[in-house]
């Protein structure tokens with residue numbers, strides 16, 4: 001496995017087209033696009049990394065996997081009264097479906113869906129308390145107490161967050177929100193701004209590769225049925241309107257973020273985190289996707305066979 005990840009990192013370093021960093025969040029536009037990291041965590045506790053796997057990056061929408069997990073723990077099946085579970089076929093920050101579907105987002109991974117989930121987990125608490133709970137969860141999953149929120153990124157998102165604010169106000173206009181739009185958006189922007197490296201992220205995703213149990217702590221995070229369902233949602237919706245393409249090329253449940261990270265799950269086999277800040281036009285990591293494509297070719301890990 002070490003040989004495979006080393007080969008992938010070497011191949012990625014030689015690519016000339018690395019995509020374009022997200023520019024709509026000014027703080028993300030400052031990130032050097034010439035960076036690449038991959039970490040593969042296996043349920044037996046072994047970990048294989050290459051590239052800058054200790055460099056922290058903004059996990060952005062990958063956090064939505066963990067806020068969904070928390071929401072399922074708190075609300076159970078009632079989560080599905082707040083968000084659907086169908087792919088959207090629209091960009092991550094699209095507003096068009098919301099009007100037709102009476103303010104109920106298609107799935108928990110588009111921005112509108114994650115904002116609705118933030119409202120659900122806030123449940124009358126102060127954003128600070130809820131963020132502390134999200135951070136505690138991430139630290140526990142990653143088995144690493146050092147994980148924090150990058151305040152500069154959070155502020156940058158808030159300052160340029162008109163689109164997300166529109167989504168939130170539009171949903172609130174249907175009477176769906178329990179909390180103020182400001183509290184919901186503050187929570188959403190801050191959980192998107194959690195900074196992690198690929199080692200921490202791959203470790204955090206292990207419960208999804210291991211029937212719901214985090215093997216590093218032995219703790220059951222979710223039932224095996226719930227792990228299966230989260231993986232299904234990642235496969236169908238984790239890359240927005242690029243989810244079909246990602247399934248076609250990689251064939252694994254995956255969740256991307258505009259910081260250039262992707263968390264991919266090979267059920268029963270591994271949790272994989274890749275990071276390269278340059279994005280494709282849809283907003284998914286360009287080299288990250290290519291690296292995962294190479295990894296499944298070498299390992300045969302795609303859920304659809306070789």
Ligand SMILES: NC(=O)CC[C@H](N)C(=O)O
Nearest residue numbers: 060061092111192257258
């Ligand atoms: N795709 C993403 O990672 C988007 C998350 C980002 N925080 C936003 O709201 O726009």
